[in-house]
Amino acid sequence: MREKVILLIEEILELEPGTITEDTVAEDIAEWDSLGQIMVIGALEEKLGLNISLEQALQIKSVKDIFTLADI
Amino acid sequence: MKAAVLSNVNLNSVIRGLGKKIEVFESEGYGNELGVLLDEHSGLYKFQPELIFVIAEYMELLGHNLRTEQAAAAVDSWFGAFESSIHKDITYYVSDVYLYGLELLVDRDEQNKVHLENLWQERLAACREKFNNVLVFPLRAIIEHMGEGQVYSSKFWYMGKIPYSTNMQKALQKEILHKIELFRRPAKKVLLLDLDNTLWGGLAGEHDKSPVQLSEDGVGMAYKNLQRVIKRIKEQGIVLGLVSKNNPEDALSIINNHAHMVLHAEDFAIMKLNWTAKHENIMTIAQELNLGLDSMVFFDDNPAERQLVQEMLPQVVTPDFPANAEQLPEAMIAIYQQYFEKPYVTVEDRQKTAQYQANQKRDELRQSALSFEDYLKNLQIKLIRVEAAKNIERLVQLVNKTNQFNLTTMRFTLNEMEKMLEDKNKEIFLYQVTDCFGDNGIVSASVVDYGEDARIIEFAMSCRVMGRRIENAIIENMEQAARKRGYERLLGEYIPTEKNKPVADLYSALGYKKLENITAKGEIYEVSLSDTPKRSYELENGGIML
Numbered sequence: 001m002r003e004k005v006i007l008l009i010e011e012i013l014e015l016e017p018g019t020i021t022e023d024t025v026a027e028d029i030a031e032w033d034s035l036g037q038i039m040v041i042g043a044l045e046e047k048l049g050l051n052i053s054l055e056q057a058l059q060i061k062s063v064k065d066i067f068t069l070a071d072i
Numbered sequence: 073m074k075a076a077v078l079s080n081v082n083l084n085s086v087i088r089g090l091g092k093k094i095e096v097f098e099s100e101g102y103g104n105e106l107g108v109l110l111d112e113h114s115g116l117y118k119f120q121p122e123l124i125f126v127i128a129e130y131m132e133l134l135g136h137n138l139r140t141e142q143a144a145a146a147v148d149s150w151f152g153a154f155e156s157s158i159h160k161d162i163t164y165y166v167s168d169v170y171l172y173g174l175e176l177l178v179d180r181d182e183q184n185k186v187h188l189e190n191l192w193q194e195r196l197a198a199c200r201e202k203f204n205n206v207l208v209f210p211l212r213a214i215i216e217h218m219g220e221g222q223v224y225s226s227k228f229w230y231m232g233k234i235p236y237s238t239n240m241q242k243a244l245q246k247e248i249l250h251k252i253e254l255f256r257r258p259a260k261k262v263l264l265l266d267l268d269n270t271l272w273g274g275l276a277g278e279h280d281k282s283p284v285q286l287s288e289d290g291v292g293m294a295y296k297n298l299q300r301v302i303k304r305i306k307e308q309g310i311v312l313g314l315v316s317k318n319n320p321e322d323a324l325s326i327i328n329n330h331a332h333m334v335l336h337a338e339d340f341a342i343m344k345l346n347w348t349a350k351h352e353n354i355m356t357i358a359q360e361l362n363l364g365l366d367s368m369v370f371f372d373d374n375p376a377e378r379q380l381v382q383e384m385l386p387q388v389v390t391p392d393f394p395a396n397a398e399q400l401p402e403a404m405i406a407i408y409q410q411y412f413e414k415p416y417v418t419v420e421d422r423q424k425t426a427q428y429q430a431n432q433k434r435d436e437l438r439q440s441a442l443s444f445e446d447y448l449k450n451l452q453i454k455l456i457r458v459e460a461a462k463n464i465e466r467l468v469q470l471v472n473k474t475n476q477f478n479l480t481t482m483r484f485t486l487n488e489m490e491k492m493l494e495d496k497n498k499e500i501f502l503y504q505v506t507d508c509f510g511d512n513g514i515v516s517a518s519v520v521d522y523g524e525d526a527r528i529i530e531f532a533m534s535c536r537v538m539g540r541r542i543e544n545a546i547i548e549n550m551e552q553a554a555r556k557r558g559y560e561r562l563l564g565e566y567i568p569t570e571k572n573k574p575v576a577d578l579y580s581a582l583g584y585k586k587l588e589n590i591t592a593k594g595e596i597y598e599v600s601l602s603d604t605p606k607r608s609y610e611l612e613n614g615g616i617m618l
Binding site: 012014034035038039041042043045046047054057 | 084085088089092225227228230231232234237238239
C-alpha cells in the first residue's frame, strides 16, 4: 500500500517517477503546495479508499504523516 | 493559443493541469469570475486570452435558493454582468449547468431540477443570439455521462471549494483541450465510406446465401447505429461519399430498398461503386468536388485498402477500424470529434451535400445546353444582395476561406469585420445565389473603400459559382455605388498568390486598365465610371435583387 501511495502522489502532482520516497517532506516538493495537498488527499480517498479526515488533512507535512494518519 | 478558465468555484487544480500543456491564465484565488471579467485592468486582459472558458457551478451560483423567482433573478443578474464584460475579439465558452446539492438527494424532484436548469439554458441561448462569439461548454453532458456520484466530491469541496472529483477534474481538462484543438486544427470536410462490412455486415450481392446484417437486433443494430451517427455527422455539413468495390446494382439495391438503411442515396454527395482502385476513385472525387485530398477521411474495414490509400494518398486520413462491429458507432463518434467537429456550424455548412449534388446536375445541364448563354439562361440564376450585418459569420468565413477567386486574399477577423461594418467609408457587398437546382447560399463578398479614390480592397467568390458571369453583375453593382457617391473612377487591385491565378486577368476581362508605375503590393486597375463597358450576364429579373 505504501508503494501505491507514493506512486499516486507522483501521478497527481505530475512528478518524475522516483521523486517521492518514504522520507519526502512537502516542503521539498514545489508542486506539493496547499492545492497539491488537497489534490493528493482527495485522490487517496477516491483511488485507494484511504480516508483522512479534514482536520487531520490540514496537519500533513510529509509522506510519513500520510502513512501514520492512514494507518498503513 | 492562449486560454483562460474562470469559474465561481475553485478550478485551480484543473488550471494547473492545463498549464503543463497549454498557455493558460493563472489567476490569484478563485470564484470571482465576474469580477475578473468586468475589471478591464485585471491580469486576465493583460494576459490577452483568445478563448475564455466560464464554468458555472449552478447550486453555488444560486446560493442554494431554489425558488423560481430568486433563481431567475440570480441567472439574469449573472448574464447581465457577463454580457457587459464581453470583448468582441475573445471567444467565450460558457458552460451549461447541472444542478447538484446534497439536499436534493432528499425527496428528489427531477421536474424542479430540470425547470431550474432550464432558466440558465434559456438565458444562455438568448445570450448566444446576441453574441456570436459565445459558445456553449457542455458541462452538463460530461456530468450526465459520468454520473453525479462520480463527478461530485464532498471531500474536495470541504477541503478547498473544489466541487469535483479527481476524475471529473481530468474530464474537464480533456474537454477544454478538445475545444482549444477545434480552433487550432482545420476541420476535414469529406467522409468517404466503404459499404460491405462497414455500413452493413456481410457482402452485398450474396443475399440468396446470406442477407447483409443491418437490423434492429444484435450486430445488425450496431451497423444501424453507425448509420445513425453518420447521418448526424452529415447534418453538421460533412460531405459523405461512397468508395466501394461492388456491382453497383447490388449495392444500390440495398441502399434504395433495405428497410433498415438509415443513410439513403441522397445523403451521399458522390458515389464510386465500381472495381477501380480506391485511391484512383478518391482522386476523381477530389476533382469532381473540387476539394483537396487533405480534407478527406477514408473509413474502410479492409486493412489492405486502407494501406493502399495511405501509401498512394498520404494526405487522406485513414483511421483505424475497430476490431468488433459493436464498437463502430463509438469509433465513428471519435473520428467525428478528432477530424470533423468545428466550433460552430453555419447554415451554409448544413446545406453542403445538397449543394454538391446540385453542382453535379448543373454539370449535366451544361453538357446538354446548346450554348453557354442557353445554359446560363436555363439555370435561372438569381443574384440577391444580402445584408452583411445579418450574415457576419458567413462573411468572415467567405473572405478567409476563399483562395481561388480572391483578388487580394486579405483576411479579416470577426472583430475587424464588425469595425468595417460600422465604418461609413467602407461598403460591404454580400451576395446570395440561387438557381433552378437550389440555393447556393451566400457566395460572394467584396469591400469597397471610399477614400480619396473608391477602391475595391476585397473581392471574393466561392468556387462553387465561378464561371457563371456573376462577377459581371457584381462589378456593375459596385461601380453604381461608387458613382452614386460622386467618384469618377473605381480602382481594383490584384495581389497574386499561389492559388488565385484563375482571377489574374479578371479586371482586364471586366474592362479595367492596368495602371503602370504604381508602387503597391499588387497590380492596380482602374475604370472610368462615366464610361464602363457593357458586360453580359444572364440573371433572372434582369439583374441584382435586393
